[in-house]
Amino acid sequence: MSMIKLDFSEQVIWITGASRGIGRAAALLFAQANANLVLCSRSIESLTQLREEVLAISGLEPLCLAYDVADLKAVKSTGQQILAKFKRLDVLVNNAGILQDALLGMISEPQLFQTLNVNLAAVIEHMQIASRLMQRHKKGSIINVSSIIGRVGNVGQVVYGASKAGVIGATLSAAKELAPSNIRVNAIAPGFIDTEMARSISPEKFQERLNSIKMGRIGDPQEVAGVVLFLASSLSSYVTGQVIGVDGGMLI
């Protein structure tokens, strides 16, 4: 039986929200597949340990950049730095996101706009900058991390759900626009994954969410990272405009 080994040698992968959770797990998997990595979060310190781990795994120095994804000028300048260092971009993983629950009537203006800016506007701006870089080689894969909440909604998550449904809408339109350039755009809709974000909710809600998972357990960030790598690789070369649930059967 032949073994398939994913290899991203010579490829450049831009990951937002790489400092922990799903983004960090994806970075470590890509490192095992010899990728050149651009790792981003809001502070360089939060990326220091990951940088060491990546270097130990692949021997390749990642480009670590600190910026707020909602700062559109910083996104543009990151694109310029990627071009200057690597001269190419193959994969964008739009993963950074925030979760702030509030019931209708209790949603503050800063919360509304911060969530929409970080979870949605930033995803669109990253796609703009990344697709321009990918056009140079007429090849690329963009992976947007949405959420099961963007598909089915949840109490207290009107803003988060809107931002994540927006990510799905943006994914579908971008997939149509970019397909002729051989740039694929897909979304992942994780269910309940064991990260700081999932642990930030109350114990009662945590148990309630666990109870809704048919597989009976919370997901591991690596289980989302595996799907990210699939969508980034040539194994999915004919897959675009899809939303892939990674939720242990929460939706069935």
Ligand code: NAP
């Ligand atoms: P997490 O553990 O809270 O990590 C979030 C990441 O995003 C961190 O690396 C954080 O970096 C970065 N980030 C947050 N705000 C940022 C900003 N304004 N600018 C730049 N970076 C920022 O979350 P996670 O669970 O891994 O979530 C990753 C993605 O999956 C998110 O889009 C989330 O909505 C989605 N998701 C998660 C679950 C789940 O159950 N965990 C379910 C569905 C969807 P710093 O704080 O270091 O800057």
